[in-house]
Amino acid sequence: MDRQLETGLASIRPKVLALARRFFRASGMRDDSEDLVQDVLFKLWSTLRSGADIQNPEAWAVRATKNACISAWRKKGQAASVPLDERIRAVESASGRLEETETAARIERALGELSEGTRKLLRLKAAGMSLDEMAAISGRPKGSIKSTLSLARRELIKKMEEV
DSSP states (O other): OHHHHHHHHHHHHHHHHHHHHHHHHHHTOOOOHHHHHHHHHHHHHHHHHTTOOOSOHHHHHHHHHHHHHHHHHHHTTGGGTSOHHHHHHHHHHHHHHHHHHHHHHHHHHHHHTSOHHHHHHHHHHHTTOOHHHHHHHHOOOHHHHHHHHHHHHHHHHHHHHHO
16 A cells, blocks of 8 residues: 555656746745645645545645645745736646646557557548548448447547546
């Protein structure tokens, strides 16, 4: 349990550290991101060790990092010089880009587990081709293509829900 927990936290650390560093850089504050992330991950570790049921530890860590960044900013007295809403938007924007990057990586991993033929059909479909056009290119019957695409979509959805 402890080894799994440590491995999970180690995989989350680079993501929340990058988020904290972007916040400190954008706010013009001294970079305390290492300490802040260590505190957040310790809180997550303690919470998980106490038996709490956290469905998505990574999302929990991202939210806690955002909150910790805002708290650190308020404690440093920066609130008077820069509007808080502007800083919150900067952190949320950075978080959104991080989540988009992670989602794209998960999709790429899931696609990599499909056969080359299935990936080719998905690329053709994404390019806007009809079943007739895909059948002409691949030499497969339309029914087979339709079935393959349907199974591929279900498989991708299943893999995306696993994480």
